[in-house]
Every structure is written in C-alpha cells, then in structure tokens.
Amino acid sequence: MSRKPVPAQAGDRSRVELVFDKPQTLAALFGQYDQNLVALENRLGVYITARGNRVQLEGSAEQVALTRDVLHDLQARIGRGEEVDTGLVDAAIAMASEPVLDGIVRADAGSLRAPGVMIRTRKKTIVPRTPAQAHYMRALTANDMIFALGPAGTGKTYVAVAQAVAQLITGSVQRLILSRPAVEAGERLGFLPGDMKEKVDPYLRPLYDALYDCLPAEQVERRIASGEIEVAPIAFMRGRTLADAFVILDEAQNTTPAQMKMFLTRFGQNSRMVICGDPNQVDIPGGVSASGLADAVRRLEGLEGIAMARFTSGDVVRHPIVGRIVEAYEGADAGAGA
Numbered sequence: 001m002s003r004k005p006v007p008a009q010a011g012d013r014s015r016v017e018l019v020f021d022k023p024q025t026l027a028a029l030f031g032q033y034d035q036n037l038v039a040l041e042n043r044l045g046v047y048i049t050a051r052g053n054r055v056q057l058e059g060s061a062e063q064v065a066l067t068r069d070v071l072h073d074l075q076a077r078i079g080r081g082e083e084v085d086t087g088l089v090d091a092a093i094a095m096a097s098e099p100v101l102d103g104i105v106r107a108d109a110g111s112l113r114a115p116g117v118m119i120r121t122r123k124k125t126i127v128p129r130t131p132a133q134a135h136y137m138r139a140l141t142a143n144d145m146i147f148a149l150g151p152a153g154t155g156k157t158y159v160a161v162a163q164a165v166a167q168l169i170t171g172s173v174q175r176l177i178l179s180r181p182a183v184e185a186g187e188r189l190g191f192l193p194g195d196m197k198e199k200v201d202p203y204l205r206p207l208y209d210a211l212y213d214c215l216p217a218e219q220v221e222r223r224i225a226s227g228e229i230e231v232a233p234i235a236f237m238r239g240r241t242l243a244d245a246f247v248i249l250d251e252a253q254n255t256t257p258a259q260m261k262m263f264l265t266r267f268g269q270n271s272r273m274v275i276c277g278d279p280n281q282v283d284i285p286g287g288v289s290a291s292g293l294a295d296a297v298r299r300l301e302g303l304e305g306i307a308m309a310r311f312t313s314g315d316v317v318r319h320p321i322v323g324r325i326v327e328a329y330e331g332a333d334a335g336a337g338a
Contacts, residue, residue: 014061016068023053025078029071031085036074039086040067043093066093081125091129091317117141119162121214122169126162129317133159136309140274143307145267147252147297148276150311151326156276157250161210164246164274168228173246173272176223178207178231180250181259204231207250234259243268252277252293254284260292 020026030037030050037048037055046059046067055071057064070092074084082088117137119126128134133155139146140163148156167173208231211220223229234255249255249263252275260275267273277293288294300306313326 013058014064016057016064018055018057018068018071020053020055020075025075026053028078028084029075035086036084036089039089040070043090087317094130119166121162121165122216122219123214126159130315132309132311132315139307139309144305145273146307146309148274148309149279149297150315151278151313153316154311155317156311157206157248158210160248160274160276161207162214164248165214167246173244175245176229177242177245177247179234179237179248180204180207181234181254207231234263237263237266240266241268242266242271244270247271247273249275253279253282253291255292256284256290257292257295260296264296
C-alpha cells in the first residue's frame with residue numbers, strides 16, 4: 001500500500017521502519033484492503049507504507065511511536081487468536097494511549113504487552129478494550145459485589161455475563177442468574193399477550209444475546225432447562241436467597257430504592273453480584289431522584305467487599321459514532337441542568 005502523506009509540522013516528523021517476523025499474520029493485521037492501516041492513518045494522523053513484511057511509519061514522533069506500539073499490540077492479539085477489525089484498532093489505540101495501568105496494559109512507557117486480565121468462555125476469549133474495562137475485569141475477580149456505572153456500549157453487562165459464564169463453566173458457582181426490571185414503570189405486564197415468559201422475554205433479550213455470544217446455543221438452552229441459568233425480571237427475586245450463584249442485575253437505574261434493597265439482600269453464600277446501569281438514563285417516574293441505583297451507590301460506596309466501576313463515553317466500544325452520540329447527549333443534559 002502507498003498513499004499520499006499526511007502533512008506534519010516541519011521539524012516534528014519522524015520515520016520508522018518495522019519488520020514483522022511472522023508474515024503469515026500480516027493479512028489479518030492489515031485487514032481487507034488494508035482497512036486496519038487506513039484506520040490507523042485516519043485516527044493518528046500518520047502515513048503508513050507497507051511492502052512485504054516491512055511497514056514504514058511517517059508522521060510526528062509521538063504519533064509514530066504510538067502507531068508502532070499499536071501495531072505490535074495488534075499482532076500479539078492475532079497470536080492469541082483475536083480477530084482484528086477497525087473496532088479493535090480503536091480499542092488498541094485507546095489502551096496504548098493510557099500511560100500507566102498498574103502494569104496491566106503497559107509494561108513500560110515504550111511498549112505494550114498482553115493484558116494481565118482476560119475472560120475465557122466456550123466461544124471466545126474476552127480481553128479489555130479500554131482501561132476502564134481492565135479495572136472492571138479485575139474488580140469482578142476481587143470483589144463480592146460490583147456496581148458497573150456508565151453509558152450504553154461500554155461493555156458493562158457483556159463483560160459481567162462473560163465472567164459469569166466463565167465461573168459457571170469452571171464450577172466456581174453453581175448457577176447464573178440474570179435479571180432486569182421487566183418494564184420501566186413498575187413491571188405492569190398484564191396488558192401484554194402470551195404467558196409470563198412470552199411477556200417478559202422481549203425485555204430480557206439483551207441478556208440472552210450476551211449468553212449466546214459466550215456459550216453455544218445448545219448449551220444455553222440445556223442450562224436454562226436445567227435451571228443452571230435463569231433469566232427473570234427482578235420481581236421474581238423476591239423472597240429468595242441466591243447462594244452459590246453469579247447474579248447480574250441489568251438496567252438497574254430503572255429500579256426503585258425498595259426494589260434495589262430487596263435485590264441486594266438476596267445475596268447468599270459463595271455468590272457474586274453485579275449491578276449494571278446508567279445513572280443518567282433513568283426511565284421510571286421521578287427520574288434520577290427516584291432511582292434505586294443512585295440511592296444504592298450513595299449508601300454503599302466505600303463499604304468493604306463492594307467495588308464501583310465507572311465508565312464514560314470515552315469507554316464506548318461499539319461503533320465510534322455511539323461514543324460521539326453519548327457525548328452530545330451528556331453535554332446537552334449538563335447544559336440544561338446548569
């Protein structure tokens with residue numbers, strides 16, 4: 001590939017040539033029609049020329065160094081069996097830009113190494129795509145109760161489901177329980193057609209999607225039939241003690257304080273509980289002031305055994321436009337409240 005160089009300030013240009021010792025990985029590294037290299041050029045403002053197993057980088061010294069680190073990181077990810085696409089390129093750039101993360105992401109100021117945390121499921125291995133995700137994944141292994149707070153698209157629920165599936169597979173928990181408020185305004189389901197399962201399943205679809213992404217479909221269905229995996233609205237948790245279980249509450253911002261207290265007090269022996277929600281997207285009457293999530297965070301933050309993992313629009317790992325949309329809405333909301 002060879003394209004017209006991007007301009008850089010005089011005196012600030014650097015040129016580096018990389019030689020890759022595993023030519024068989026280059027097709028995956030560069031992407032179809034060199035789309036991954038094009039993404040790097042567009043994101044980092046560098047000029048990349050690839051000939052054979054040699055890649056020449058040109059641009060500002062800082063951006064060339066960052067591009068070099070990202071390319072080496074992406075090649076290491078390919079070696080671990082990850083599929084590189086433009087989304088992973090964006091994630092690798094975000095991770096490489098983080099200077100220090102307790103040794104997880106950066107080995108030193110000049111190079112990347114493999115993340116120190118990952119989640120292995122039957123279908124895939126999940127590694128953190130942002131520094132906040134790396135902190136979150138560590139919290140999931142070190143704490144009994146974790147609150148994951150932030151906007152949609154940051155991987156709060158997906159990573160929690162992956163960790164739950166991993167623990168179910170290894171036998172460290174006996175059950176996986178996924179729950180969320182069935183509807184925003186008090187779980188009034190009577191007007192919907194069908195039996196109870198048919199009424200609530202559409203509201204629980206995102207949880208099923210995450211499950212099927214981590215386990216083969218036949219295993220999901222078999223484990224649901226046996227009771228190892230349960231997907232149910234929060235109202236179904238009342239009166240139970242959830243022992244030997246990995247319990248996830250999604251869309252927690254749409255619970256009332258009474259519902260949240262009920263749910264949290266279901267916690268049993270040898271269990272782990274993850275509460276996911278976006279404090280800024282409350283759909284129940286009364287808004288944020290009526291949210292059980294905001295109330296729980298205020299009461300419980302700082303207690304031993306309870307961790308808070310916070311995400312921002314910069315941690316969105318869906319299409320880049322999603323992050324920009326979140327930023328636009330957050331800015332508008334902040335201005336309206338000023």
